[in-house]
Amino acid sequence: MKPFRSYIKIFLLVASLFSFQACTDLSQHVYSVTPIQNFYQTPDQIAAGLAPAYQALTAIAGNPSNVFNLQEVSSDEVIVPTRGADWYDNAQWQQLWLHTWPTNHNVVNGAWGDIYNGIGKVNFILSVVNSLPNKPATIGEINAELKLLRAYYYYLAMDLFGNVPLVTDFNTNPNTVTNSARKDVFNFIESEIKNNIDSLPTNVDASTYGRVTKWMAFALLAKIYLNAQVYTGTPRWADCIAACDSIINSGKYSLLPNYFDNFAVNNSDLVGSGNENIFVVPFDKTNIGGDNMEMATLHYQSDKTFGLSGSPWNGFSSTADYYAQFDTSSTYSVQSGELLRTYNDQRTGQFLIGQQYAIPYHYPPSTYVDSADPSLALKDAQTGLSLKFSPYVLQLSNPADSFRLAGLRNIKYFPEAGTAGSQSNDVVLFRYADILLMKAECEVRLGINLPDALNLVNQIRERAYGNNLHDWTIANLTLPNILAERARELAWEGFRRQDLIRFEVASGTPYFSAARTPAKPADPADHHLYIYPIPAQQITSNPNLKQNPGY
Secondary structure, three states: OOOHHHHHHHHHHHHHHOOOOOOOOOOOOOOOOOOHHHOOOOHHHHHHHHHHHHHOHHHHHOOOOHHHHHHHOOOOOOEOOEEOOEOOHHHHHHHHHHOOOOOOOHHHHHHHHHHHHHHHHHHHHHHHHOOOOOOOOOHHHHHHHHHHHHHHHHHHHHHHHOOOEOOOOOOOOHHHOOEOOHHHHHHHHHHHHHHHHHHOOOOOOHHHOOOOOHHHHHHHHHHHHHOHHHHHOOOOHHHHHHHHHHHHOOOOOOOOOOHHHHHOOOHHHHOOOOOOEEEEEOOEOOOEOOOOHHHHHOOHHHHHHHOOOOOOOOOOEEOHHHHOOOOOOEEEEEEOOEEEEEEOOHHHHHEEOEEOEOOOOOOOOOEEEEEOOHHHEOEOOOOOOEOEEEOOOOOOEEOOHHHHHEOEEEOOOOOOOOOOOOOOOOEEEEEHHHHHHHHHHHHHHHOOOHHHHHHHHHHHHHHHHOOOOOOOOHHHOOHHHHHHHHHHHOOOOOOHHHHHHHHHHHHOOOOOOOOEOOOEOOOOOOOHHHOOOOOHHHHHHOOOOOOOOOO
């Protein structure tokens, strides 16, 4: 059986030949492929048949996707400032940062479309496979896998939009579709997970890489329970702990020694060698494009530092306030006449700061050249200024030459030499480190098992530092500190908006709604901005949809 990523590649190569519109006549004659009634009978056929449902994830996980933009640019983690005429784009990036998005915002509508594209493909495949006259022997497992994948799509819809349509039948008349309450969507997701989890595979190997497993289902269950107070008004901390324990006690996962290996160009090669990534979306520079973070964040001349085949776009950045949560203490050494700086906390190396040089940036980025021959110092080709990244982003828009260098650039998904976007790093949706932090947070919130919570957080910190010299004590085990630890460990992984809202709802302290530099005032007191509007474009298409309160 081929690795599952191969089926996604095959599907993408032939996708233009197929349509997944709301067609109910499946009786057309087929001459060049296996007749549908004889398909879904072998493991290879099943994997190929399910691939379109997974392929829809590439639009969601491909960085920076519409979903990523809604989760991160609306938080304090990622900012896309307008540099002269670059990155204005009808103010859409500024609106996300300022929380002033209109109901017809292009990114909001794009995220809705990406999510419901995935739901539609799952519903279509469920309709096809369950209508076969000769159903495969594994029909129960196929249904469970598809329903859990659909539950993931609905989790994103519930998290971002709150009150969304629940459509589970491909033949549903679109004119009858209206919103379901957020709590009802939560209950649906929970029941889908519980009803199908025992039919999912438990093996963690190449055959399940990038696919739904029992452990992915527990991770999704933990996520909805972690944020249940936001979604339903009722905390579910103990249930989150139980879901996390199911993964921890399985013995299937552990922390990799090197933090950055989870996100490296060859991170798909890690299967079976200390798994940390629970659920990923495969990308490949040749056949599965869409992972473009290297282009979105790096400066125009960063191609010289990373050996890229094209000039990046100089956009996505982080600010000084966010970076202040990271430990920048370092040790220095000299190698081949170059001064090397090594961060004590390896995670800090995901951000580029200071002077950049025409020297290949080495992996992992926890160590880099801090100074070198001045003749190797890069300059901004347009302005002649030294290419020095500054953490200070004090305006949202500034035409000054120096503003082209404002903001820290992120290389967590390490750039792939020889590419200009569509890098081969598989994007991580759930990983074991997050499971440990979720459980620790819930134990602290309940005031139970604090030594266990301390041990869980210190596992994360010892991996980050390479020793136990920076372990926390019980006195350090506070909720604000856990939020900061999540900022360090999970930076740019798509959870920051969710984390800020959860901590704000649980404590009343303004995290998500607070004023921020640059330029963001405090949000309105009604908290309607915790969810995005139902896109105006969707309401125009279907007047049965009701707009979310406050919009």
